[in-house]
Amino acid sequence: MGAGLAGLAAALELAAHAEVELVERLPAAGGSWQFDHPAVRDLVGRCDRAGVRLTMGVTALRWIERRLLLIGPGTRAWREADHLVFAGGTRPATPAELPLFGARVAGVFAGTVAHHLMEAHIALGRHLAVCGSGYWADLVLAEAPSHARVTVVGGDVPASPRVAAAWPGYAPVEVRGRDRVEQLVIERDGHARAIDCDCVVLAADQRPIRNVDGAITATPDVTYVQLCADTLTPDAVVDHAIATVAGLHGRNST
């Protein structure tokens, strides 16, 4: 499940030993690396030649007794399988996971969402507080409009001319504001300070996306291929995927 680099590499690795179907929610492979990345194009071609069945535009929702529920405009089915390899990608931590408490107001976005909206030229604020560094933070910094003031909280200070201020080592702890975020309280070693902002982007602390019921936490018939790190290279993702599924074939065989 998941035709990003990790899912493609895992599928290819397993195809020599088992019948493999690769299902993907979006209409194209690539995940966060995009369909036209050379590494993606290469793996898609090799999966094809190795007999991997690619099923695109279909969302996996549940994994119950070795049946995977697939829902999409073209496919609706319970697919029987011996094993689920879950390559659902990663996302930044949510407020509850960080944990970040305080007011429930407009203007607090996951890095994934902020990036999409900025790409669509929606102005999210004049003063952005970006929490964390790495993949999503970089995307957001690249898209941030030139008139916006950007403060980075925690993480490694990126070498970007877009960053006006940085608070390395700090973690966001509380959101303040009435209708929209007005301040973000950040803390380091018990020292708190409030920074003014009208948009908070949560891009810290990568977590594996887990959204298939029955495969949320580890079970013997699920293997997760979700490397979580602030910065990743295609090679690192592929190597990790191959190493993770290497011992799989032979298990569960009928």
Place this chain on the structure above:
Amino acid sequence: MSGPLGRRFDVVVVGAGVLGCAIAAELAQTALSVCVLEAAPDVAEGASKANAGITSSFYAPPPSIECELIGESNDGWEELCGRLNVPYRRIGALTVAFDDDGVRGLDELETQVRAAGVKVERVTGEQARRHEPLLTDECIDALYYPDEGIIDPVRLTWAYAELAALNGAELRFRAPVLDVARDGDGRLSAVVTPEDRIACRYVVNAAGIGSGALSALAGGEEIRMWPRKGQYWILDRDFGQTLSRIVLPVPTPTTRGIEVAPTTNGSVLLGPDAEEGGDAEDRSTSAGNLRKIFAETQRLVPTVSLDRAIKTYAGSRPAADEPVRLRFDARVDNLIHAGNRSTGVSTSPAFGRRVKALLADRGENTAARPDRVTSLPPVPRVLLEADPVTVLDRRPGDAMVVCVCEQVTAAEITAAVTSAVPARSIEGVRKRCRATGGRCQGSICMAGVILLTANAHGIDPGQVGMGPGGGSVGCG
């Protein structure tokens, strides 16, 4: 947004919480014309979205109006929720004792519950653990209430509002009542919002925490209202699948206590605590309170874990010296008070019918119109279907999943943004169909939800509402 100036209604309902909407739904099915005025941008923005969604079978001992209203409401949930497409399950609750004090508390409670004629069983710790295997070994004695249930309180409020609108009621949002006009006899003749003056024959005060202020504007009784804030953790459905009952401690004089409660979405609530006073608009959560809440619920169900936390939230109960108000004002002849601190969801069906009866007593024609609408068109909710394949094979066009965590299709979101009382914000979509409300909190689907909402209303994505207040996605 606002209707024709000078329009006259038989009844103006102030407040689009669960009570105001339940009342409007009932009255709109009669010949009376109804207008609902709500200060917030959407239905269920006050206490009605901040509660646990428990349909109580017992709360206050008899004789009391609260006890009567719960009794009048509790048998009808399956029928009502079937008609209105609202998730509901009668799952039962356990009130558990750990020690001799607790056992004495249960004795007293059992007497009250039996006096109310509500179904209840006294069970041993071991029997209680058969009802709920996750219950702590520390439980030595318990009361089991089979008729306690869970409901989606926001879906319920929205459904009442939809029913009201489909039966001709007018709902206006961002329409705070700022003044009330009276005629020479001291009867209310019109209410005033920033954009309009709306003439009416009756005013229903369903303004929740704002009820005291509204009564004062109307020259009615002095009603002292204050917020009693409560906070919650929400735990993942993955944990919720293992929990089958509501688990509560022995209640105190002021609250039912901090509970572990499944929701109709499969998640689990830990909370609420009770903090008196403060700012009614304050919905902020705090680390200190939430840590205490967690520790208390861990005593009830030791396997709860914050590793499974997906969200925290807070809201305020509309507390008052008279916790349940359902009657005409003592001074103003055509003002009806409809308020409930702790069981507004559980008693909402009875509130609707009783307000209708109050008007019938005044000689109003409250007979049901033959052409009234009594049910809402069902939209399949993938999450709640055991076999979505069969359901969606009949409507393959609806099989596009947008929010994976909560298993919400584009069809469900479209229904939410194009209904009679449509969602105009991310929050509004979440409230109606759960999209963005799951374990990833919209990390994956929120941009899509914003675009669907913007398209439905022909607005720029940046103008789509975001927070519970008036804030929107875009800024600057």
